[in-house]
Structure formats: structure tokens, C-alpha cells
Amino acid sequence: MNKMMMLAPIVMTGVAATRGLAQTDDGPRTAIELYFQAHALGNGDYIRQAFAPEAMISFVDGDQRKQWTREEFAKRFNGAAADEYRRVRRVESLDIDGSAASAVVTLDYPQVKFRDHLLLLKTEGQWKIVSKAFSAERRKGDGQEALNKVLEEWSQPFEPRRIIGNVYYVGSNLISSFLIVTPAGHILMDTGHKEMLPQVEANIKKLGFQPGDVKMLLNTQAHVDHCGGFAEFKRQTGATVVFSKLDGEMAAQGGRHDYANVGAFANGDEPAYEPVKADRIVADGEKVELGGTSLTANLTPGHTKGCTSWSMTAEENGKKYDVLFLCGLTVSPYKLTNNDAYPNIVEDARSSLRKLRAMHADVLLAAHGFWFDLESKAARQTVGAPNPYVDPTELSRHVAEMGKDLEDALRAQERQRPVAGSR
Ligand SMILES: [Zn+2]
DSSP states (O other): OOSSTTOGGGOSOOOOOOBTSTTOOSHHHHHHHHHHHHHHHTOTHHHHHHEEEEEEEEEEETTEEEEEEHHHHHTTOOSOOTTGGGOEEEEEEEEEETTEEEEEEEEEOSSEEEEEEEEEEEETTEEEEEEEEEEEEEOOSOHHHHHHHHHHHHTOOOOOEEEETTEEEOSOSSBOOEEEEETTEEEEEOOOSGGGHHHHHHHHHHTTOOGGGEEEEEOSOOSHHHHTTHHHHHHHHOOEEEEEHHHHHHHHTTTTTOTTOTTTTTTSOSOSSOOOOOSEEEOTTOEEEETTEEEEEEEOOSSSTTOEEEEEEEEETTEEEEEEEEOOOOOTTSOOSSOTTOTTHHHHHHHHHHHHHTOOOSEEEESBGGGTTHHHHHHTOOTTSOOTTBOTTHHHHHHHHHHHHHHHHHHHBOOOOOOOTTO
């Protein structure tokens, strides 16, 4: 989930423009990386390397202008933070003219977001930061409050409908839930969060089906907005709960210790939803079957470590269609480099993109409506018109877009450091 910077598990884009990054002269970036390293390792020596001796650090406190010398600033660094794996640093812009440069960088932390305006000069072949002015924006309330607001905005009622063949949409405006109907009972994919579950069940009934006939509950990702209602739904129906191994482990802890909970769940040590145990774990390529419908689990890790995209064939008017339920490819708001909680995040995200590039889908569906343009397709859905959900080019377009989002974020974020003894 997430469209907002505050709520990283969900962000769609969120990568700022990185003017000038492509055509440099890497020089100023090297000084900025030393500055990032000071923060990452909590070591003031990197401040002494990154800043010129006479550099000043300026900010406003109350209504007073305040300043620190380089030394005063360097002395504030006292070791790495416990939540370092949730601290994302980005170069938002970098303008270079000869021996002068200016940069805007953000330090995007769970509790606070700093925005630094840096001035840099090059002398004797070396770039140094000569001035820094910064602002700090504290996150309001705890993460839970902001999350609840997004969940509410994303779970507005949405008319349930048939998508294609035996596949129905029973989710909200922006959080998907799909019902796959078979003669042997039904398959439900994702429930939304717990508060959204009654809406999903009402949608199932509105279409003339019974929640109690759901035999299998599949998951795309173990985030609160997709499986927060699983424990309750299982209690009500006894449906078999199916997860990938890694997302199953996360769901069993109620989403605790998610590598990606930047700001969304305070410190991430509390469960984000009622824990639920998988009845069945699926591996990559494994099929689940019910009443003649077969769904294949395609592991597409990145957004979560066990993110699962499901594929199946649907039949409509005598024609067969490849349907893909995409887990979600958003990773750009997360800490992509030096992330001890998910060292392989970039490799995983890239290989998921590669895998999806090689796949074909006539119908692209996804865990959030904004990933497959649900609203505009639903508006074009009229009797007798061609099925608006059929678009064999959409998957490749979406994958290209998300690939660019990832690479842009990687360019903007702090760089990967070689693994040092201190880490
Ligand atoms: Zn998510």
C-alpha cells in the first residue's frame, strides 16, 4: 500500500527530480555521500571530511536564527541509530556550475524529515560543503494515526462487479479484493484491513454469492491493507489461508518488523494487524486448485519479501484470457541501499521486474486500483461494449514505469557502501 511519503509501505512514486545527477562530474556527490555516511554511522569524522573547516550549519529554532560550527555539528554524532534501516537519504537536486554547486537533500526518518540546502565549492580538486541550512518537520502524532487516515480514504465503497469470466471485484475504491467463483466454492484474494472486511462481505452478497462458500483465502502481500481481515474471515468461514513462505511468516506476527514500515507503524515493534497462521504455504510456480480453476503463485518479492502475484486463465464468450493479479512493485520510498533489514531488496525488485517482463497478461489486476486504473475501466464498463479490463499491453507498460521508478530512486538515494567491519 501507500501513496504518501509518510506511509512508505504504500507509496506509488515519491521520487523527486534529480536534476543534474546524470551529467556530472561526480565531485559534489562524493562530499554529500560522506555527509550521508556521517548520519548512517553516527560518526562525526565524516562531517569533518565532508565540510570545509569554516563551514556553518544554520537553522531556525523558535523564531531565532541559530548556527553551529563544523566542530559543534560533528560532536553531535554518537553512533548509528537503532532504526537506521528505516532512514532514507536522498539527493533531491544537484546543480553544478564550474567550481560551485548547490544541492537539496532529504533525510527521511520515521520521526522527522530533514531538508538540507547545501552549498559546495571545489578547491584543489576537492568538493567541500561550505554551508548548510536546514529545516526539520516532525511527523505528526504516531504513525498509526496517519495510517488510519489513508486506510479510510482508500476504503471508500465501490460497486462490486464482474471483471472477466469467473473473476469478480469485491474490494473498495483503492484496496482490491477479488472473488473467483467456482462450482466447488469460491476463492477470495485479499480482504483489505479488518475494518474493510464487512464491506467485502457485503459486496460478495450483493453479487449473489455467500462469504461462507469461500473455501480458500489467498494473499498478495502481508501488509495490513491486504490481509488485516484474514484472521476474522478465517474465524467466520474456516477458509484455507494461503501465503508464500516469507509473507506467511510476517502475517504470523501480524506484520511486525516489516522492513518497510517507514513511519507507518511507529517503530514497527507492535503488530499492525491480528496475526494469522497460514494453512498452506506456496512456493514459486506452485498451483492451487478449486472447482476447475487453477491459480499459479508467482513470487515477485520487493514490496514485501514474499510478495505473490497470482496468474490464472479466465474464460469469457468462449475465449481464454491470461489474468494476472499483481502483488505490487512499489519499492522506491524504502531504503534501497545499506538496508540491513533487507540487503537483497534491489536484486529482488529487479528480478521481479525481469520475471514480469517475460510474462503475458491479457488482463492486469493488482492489489491497489491505482496500479491497474480500476476507476476509469469501471467507468467504461457497459453492456455490449468491449471488456475494458482486457489490455494485453498494460503489464509491460506498468512494469516499465515501475522499473524507471526503482532506478530513479536508486540514483537519488544514498549509495551502496562496501560492507565494512563496522556494519
Ligand atoms: Zn503494501
